[in-house]
Amino acid sequence: MATFDVSVEDKVKILVVDDLPSQHMVLRSVLDGPDQEVVSVSSGREALKAVLQEEFAVILLDVNMPDMNGFETASMLRSYRPTASTPIIFVTAYADDAEMARGYSLGAVDYISSPVVPEILSAKVRVFVQMFCMNRELRVRAEQREALARAEAQRASADEARQRADFLSHVSHLLTRSLDVQTTLNRILETSVPALADLACVYLEVDGDVTPPTSLRYGPAVRALIDPARGQEIDAIAPLGRFYKLAKQTLDRGESLICRSEAERVFGWPAGGEDEQHSVKFEELRFHLVLSGAERKAVLCFGVVRCDESRQPAPVVTEFVSRASIALENAFLFSALRDEDRRKNEFLAMLAHELRNPLAPISNAVSVMRSAEPGDSKMMKWATQIIGNQLGHMVRIVDDLLDVSRIARGTVALKREPVHLRTVVERAIETSRPHFANRSQAFSCEQKEDDVVIEGDVVRLTQVVANLLNNASKFTPPGGHISLSTGFSGGSAVVTVIDDGEGIDPKLLPRVFDLFAQGDSALDRAQGGLGIGLTLARHLTELHGGSIRCWSRGRGRGAKFTVELPAACAADKPTPVANVLPLRRKRDVRVLVVDDSVASTESLKIFLELHGYEVQCTHDGVSALALAKEFEPRIAILDIGLPGMNGYEVARAIRADDSLRDCLLIAVSGYGQDEDRRKSRSAGIDHHLIKPADLTSLVELISTHMMHEGTGAEDQGRPAGI
Template identity: 55%
Template sequence: METYSREEGDQVNILVVDDVPEQHLVLRSILEELRENIVEVSSGRAALAAVLEQEFAVILLDVNMPGMDGLETASMMRAYRRTRQTPIIFVTAYVDEKEMSRGYSLGAVDYISSPVVPEILRAKVRVFVDMYRMRNQLLARAAEREELAKVEAQRAAAEQARYRADFLARASQALTRSLEVDDTVARIVELPVPALADLAVLVFTAGEGVAPRTVAYVSNAAYAGAQTEAAGILLPRTLPLQALDDLVKECLSKGLPATRQIDGSPVLASSHDDGSVTGMPLELDAMTAWPLLVDAAQPCVIVLGVRHSIERIDEGPVTREFVSRAAIALENALLFSAIRDGDRRKNEFLAMLAHELRNPLAPIVNAVAVMRSAKSTDPHVLRWGSDIIGTQAEHLVRIVDDLLDVSRIARGVVTLRTEFVLLSNVIDRAIEASGPHYSRRSQTLIRETPDVDVVIEGDIVRLSQIVTNLLNNASKFTSPGERVYISTKYDGATASIVVSDEGVGIDPAFLPHVFELFAQGQTSLDRSQGGLGIGLTLVRHLTEMHGGTVQCESEGQGKGSRFTVRLPARAVQQLTKTQTNVVPIRRTQGARVLIVDDMIATAESLEAFLRIHGHQVQRASDGPTALLQARAFLPEVILLDIGLPGMSGFEVAQHLRADEALPRSLIIAISGYSQEDHRNRASDAGIDHYLVKPADLNVLIGIIEDYGQSKTPGNGAFA
């Protein structure tokens, strides 16, 4: 299947309609990352003039404007043919239900509250821009192919009779009438009967997670003993003949048409909704299979059966031309269906992401409001608020980490830190991480311990993530108070981790798609089970990166599910006793710490935290200022942001290491960039540690205190 991508210089137009100049600046700064042509107007009348001159992929429309407001402008736009289907996103500071209802009735695709969240606005606009570009490219490709088909048809019309040209013209018109897959399939099998054949069967072979399918159209003349001349019968479900099955295999293996002579009266079996099967004897002399889609996910062949005693047009070149057009029409229909499904899944994912982000943000906002309203000396409110904010912030970090993991895997930049790890340790860590899920839902997690422990060569963090995701998934889809089971087995070469539950189960139709990105079964509006639909995708990719496989089984809805992960392993002959790690008591005095970060809120909060722990702190908001303060302050520790304006954190670190007048400080990067290449660049620039925002402050304090101990072993303090 062909893919469509953006070509160099291929910009689409985005219309921004707002009477406030400052809002234009904000929206332009948000949308500039899309690298599209942004057209700005300040009134409804100017917007109407703009849409008459240009075509836009999406329109951002302010609701409250003087003169002609946003709703009136949208109503006028819907009256124009060019903008009848153009997506309109209303931007408003106040969302009224009545106003929202009217806006949706005018064809609005979304409402966004002002001030807008840049990532959400950019993501939504990008979806419509991509769909606009795909639609235009699809139409252009279809137009190109149609033009080519017309040229070929004209050449055939010059060489053949008028009747043949008329048939191809009718076929072309019928095949381009719809991009729906079922409609296209029906037309492909109906068109060649009886002009080219007495029987047409479209055979879809079994693909990955897709069952085989056959659709037949039979002329009345093909039935044995038939005397009447009916138009034909469409059979949406047929069971292939043995001769038909062999012919299809031969055609697909060679990628060329294959013909077989028929002896006797073959029987075409048709299945019905009640499960019964009807045998239909046919009178055919030969069947020819033509390849339609050979290299597709589900290869497809059309088989034409004929009786030589019936006169028809010279089917050789005409049939070849018809098959070519049918292949193009079917490919376009399948491509359009894939684009539409992808767009639907993107929209569902955006809705899920917004929901999952709002869940932790709501208690954070509430906790901040309570802390502001309470007395500053109330320790109970402070402790309660900090616990709420900390817990929900961890939840946000997990969501972002999952999204980043998917992105890294998609780009192939995930690096495993492999070592030999005990499978029991992996299970222990996963159970510990999943424990809160089971406690909140009053569920029982039953662990079956094997007789022999095994060792797996892999990344213990990623292996634990695999099992944790499976345990969390089982808890999510299991009712409160019920049980989930986890067990491990070893067959001499492979270790199996089995997680089974007594939950809602999986619909058989959805079972092949459980590991696909953003794939989720039917969910209710309350989103009580939550999740972004990426956990099982991570499980599959991380398992495959470890050389293993993962399998899902379910007998249907209400009958639970069973996930099995298989990994290469070897048995442990003798387990060595682990020594208890003794953590020394840190006794350090305050250090001189320089914080370099252009985000004032981040720098101030870090400063407050470090001062509580007895450290001397100064702040700088950019690279040049940091270098000047370093020469005067002589910091022992430097907390360095990477994304600084002007001079990056890497450049600052290089200047600090190159300045002989400065002592060698401990440089700790605290950055929002988590890619492996950023860590490598940090190491090359002389940075000692690399922490990703939001950094674990206990880890940060530990690094600083360990550094203080290493500097002065005698008393464990900074100089």
């Protein structure tokens, strides 16, 4: 035990109050000593001032003083709290019984007659001085004991704080060593027993499914309650039905829950039901909220057999739960990132596979064309058909990738207009019908409503339905059946696609609309695809204010997709307006083609010349401007990524030339984002097409422009098909 140095003042002060200086000298000569000091004052007022400044062991007070006599002074001293118990000895030359009674009533401890007898005065004062010293020493010792107790308490508190800090530091270090979800759960339970509880268990929901809490930890106190004679086994303890109800209540309330009255029926042996004799008796159970997100929810339950002070206090438990929550959330985030990375790698592999598939027949067709006899029209027709079909497949892949990029950046623009649901469905069926034919699949369509109108983008809505039909065809084996039905309910148009194909694994069902999400596939990649079609369908549906859902009873049992879109019933059907397509063109229409790719330039030149146009080509911006002033084209087809001057700069220069002001400018570029189109418009470009452009559509665009400009067409043509 620590010791303290007791410091006591060397001299004890004695106050003498007398109006006679001679009396001061007498009393000072008697009372002054090595351990005593006499303080003399000549009036009651001075005495009151003195006691305010110093502490006195005894006060010698003259009775007869002018202004304020001894009795009045004594009365004032007794009313002052520090001197309320200070011994007062009256010094007087004469005292009768009445005067002495009055003095004692005012708290006097003795009377001394004047002139004083030195021995008597010294002996009486010594008694009070010794009592004062003893009291002062007792006070000092008491203060020392209090200081010692405070120091011990502070030391104990510091030790406890250090132990709690060490415990929490150990918890943090242990929980951050792994980002695996199950390992993190196990470490949360291991560190909480027995430091925080006698039993710990985690309730976990992931994507709405409850994970069975197989990870459960218990301490020696729980083991002591097990009676093997009654068939109770420690390893067989599991949460009972009441556990799940309390965990659900904790999630619903969003805060911790304490259970005492029914704590004996929460953990036990499932075979024995929830009967009391087959459950572990806990004095208290606490349910703490750990995760409360939309996708993941978790509750940590602590069971205590007997509540005592050996447990960590509530603030430590709260901090532990907070750190456990952070560790578990980090583990789930890492797991999600790992899954995303895995899906990304799988997607890149699938993308390479899907791009190589059309490249192989294109390469083969080119080889055949090189080896064929000149003028073999049959072989040429076969090769061009192969190349065209595979090129269309590659264009669709690139378009899907661009759509994913636009959706990720939130730059998808919808051209909203009233469109009949029947029109959307018919276009989607027409797009997907070749898939059904190639796989010999039966397709049926049932449209119950003819007058349902949606305010939306007809191209994007067609893409949604076509993606669902293509997905159904992809995962339905040859000879299978696919059906589409439409309806109208509660202000919503409903489109349902059902197939009897491979179905969807229950584990994949919550993620079926996630980007790059696909089930396990064989190396042959018979289904094909990049795993982004359903993601596009969901986002495009949501952009129209609708929703899309998926059901499946498991692998091999088919799937059902339902799209709901805000719609209304219209009494009148819109009258379709036919496009006009010129059939023949004048040969005096001059076209300038500017592209740094020689192969692209030459192939486009040949195609346009076959359609009757006069074409000149160049491969950079500077020469394009020089050729344009000499050639004076009516149409200019520009690439954007040109060397020297880019396509935007060339377009601005053409627009600045009065002789070329009316030239139709068409950009054909690999840059197809909304920002690229905006730059084209600001540069004066009339149309922006994406490589590889549909050359038939390009020719129709040029012909329509020339017809409107009055350059003439020998025949105004026929209606273009939708």
